[in-house]
Amino acid sequence: MIDPQLIRNDLDNVAQQLLKRGFKLDREQLIALEAARKRVQVETQALQSERNTRSKLIGKAKASGEDIAPLLAAVAELGDKLKAGEAQLAEIQSELNAILQGVPNIPHADVPEGESEDDNVELRRWGKPTSFDFEPKDHVDLGVALGGMDFETASKLTGSRFTVMSGPIARLHRALIQFMLDLHTREHGYTETYVPYMVNADSLRGTGQLPKFSEDLFKLEGEQEYYLIPTAEVPVTNIVRDVIIDADDMPRKFVCHTPCFRSEAGSYGKDTRGLIRQHQFEKVELVQIVKPQESNAALESLTSNAEQVLQQLGLPYRVVILCGGDVGFSAAKTYDLEVWLPGQQQYREISSCSNFESFQARRMQARWRNPGTNKPELVHTVNGSGLAVGRTLVALLENYQDAAGRVHIPAVLHPYMGGVTVIE
RNA sequence: GGAGAGGUGGCUGAGUGGUCGAAAGCGGCGGUCUUGAAAACCGUUGAGGGUUUGUAGCCCUCCCAGGGUUCGAAUCCCUGCCUCUCCGCCA
Known part of the structure; x- marks a missing residue:
């Protein structure tokens, strides 16, 4: 697999170099998927972070004998949102990964041009x-x-x-x-x-x-x-x-x-x-x-x-x-x-x-x-x-x-x- | 093939629902001491990922793997894989 960072940061150059071996990278698809990945990943991780902090609060409240019912109510709808986000992220990442697994290596500078x-x-x-x-x-x-x-x-x-x-x-x-x-x-x-x-x-x-x-x-x-x-x-x-x-x-x-x-x-x-x-x-x-x-x-x-x-x-x-x-x-x-x-x-x-x-x-x-x-x-x-x-x-x-x-x-x-x- | 036990950081090994990415010891790294070394003492020490100009900060994920329960899982449930012990079989 080539470095995914190259796909993100240097896509045109990668596509150019892969042409040497006759491989056409679908840039539009990668740009779109990558944008979706970033959006969904940032959102999902924020939700995970929120769940973690709230769960810790519940733990502390319970330990000190407070009533945790209101805290539980506050996280009620978090779970569904989080699950949806995680599922969507997994889907995007596996799609991205499937594409990357199919991309050949970037040829070394010494490799001569040629088709066959x-x-x-x-x-x-x-x-x-x-x-x-x-x-x-x-x-x-x-x-x-x-x-x-x-x-x-x-x-x-x-x-x-x-x-x-x-x-x-x-x-x-x-x-x-x-x-x-x-x-x-x-x-x-x-x-x-x-x-x-x-x-x-x-x-x-x-x-x-x-x-x-x-x-x-x-x-x-x-x-x-x-x-x-x-x-x-x-x-x-x-x-x-x-x-x-x-x-x-x-x-x-x-x-x-x-x-x-x-x-x-x-x-x-x-x-x-x-x-x-x-x-x-x-x-x-x-x-x-x-x-x-x-x-x-x-x-x-x-x-x-x-x-x-x-x-x-x-x-x-x-x-x-x-x-x-x-x-x-x-x-x-x-x-x-x-x-x-x-x-x-x-x-x-x-x-x-x-x-x-x-x-x-x-x-x-x-x-x-x-x-x-x-x-x-x-x-x-x-x-x-x-x-x-x-x-x-x-x-x-x-x-x-x-x-x-x-x-x-x-x-x-x-x-x-x-x-x-x-x-x- | 039958019966049992178990898979936790580089290693040994604790942890059976919250403050645990995880005690303790060993090992590694840095330091103090020493002419130097050892010993002793002090400190430090997992990986992957995101965000970002950033090897800064913040955040997420990972305790065999994959599912599930839960506000919360190393810990509970299911499935798979692997390892060990005993019996059987066998090149």
Whole structure:
């Protein structure tokens, strides 16, 4: 959520900045609602104050044995007025809140103009697109031929957009997870974390998936209103929901491997082949909870932590900054890491690293105690994939294939592969 | 799944209809003392929101959450959630 004070005091400027991402703020509606809120809130609080003072007088009178009947008569009609005022205020505030919950974050000044992913700006490249002296296969042909990937059986078990993996490819998939966790905990100072894979609606509201994007989520049947997590970002970031963190405990850096579940509603024709877009995939997620003045630097370091995975695996990639039209609802600024996929002859997203500034923190009431003011203030949250495991597997298979259809395992993964260096 | 107990400020814990945002202790912060520290002593110490030029003042809300009773609720009633103990079951 953006700061409601900005809506009150700087509405035109906020509306202007949101246009960068193609979001039109209904200013007339907000001005009217805000005026009503102020009027009703001031009135209602005055009534509450009056009730309080009168009730105290009644208490005192009763204690000293006076007749309280006239005092009671004087407050008689106060109750109804007060109830009406409170109800009206609650209604206005929930209406206002519903609107604010649906307003996206204000884009950071660095975010380039643009409407779609075509307008994202490439910042740098690492490595060169892998060249072959034969026609490279895509990961589906490789995986199926190697006997390690079975999409038909998965669709029998469940449906489309799932996979069954087996043998050395399943092991490689697991090896990637171990490698990433080890790298981020040993080299980058993150704390390994294990979390629930189902969360409640409060958590999803906290990170911004609800109320607007429920169609992207899998909701569980049953008495509890639980959802499967679409990313570890949700449970991990919500660790600090309703917490005031000591300044000494900042920054907090979490690394967490989880499966992720996404309904992929609205992407029916997209990436129907292979592992790229599944309803269930594994991800190693990096989350940092930082002081506001440190979030920009944190985004840079977190991004480079994710880049390290690609570099150590020897996978060519580029970094783009998302334009206003493509940056996600909750993010102020996002870098995407895109890995080179020979099977598609293009760069594809493998990690998305974002600074949410105080947007999620405000929804979560996640704060730290600023020693300067000694007051609780909102933290900033930063997160990114380090990396999406399924897509990393795709990239490895496609970039490390040879003419015979074998896949050579990069050296950093050898310790995790139990002696296997080639999958054939 | 069955039976019981309970959820109060950073922590322990008192409070069963009014003067309670809440005793007391611990912890934290500031000070006195001290060469310095400890001890002792004194003071201070929750969060959210409104109004406002205001980190001033005034006001509102919050004692798990949501409803209700009442002039007045931490305290009474209902519902939900969570925790603990015992029994059963179980990876």
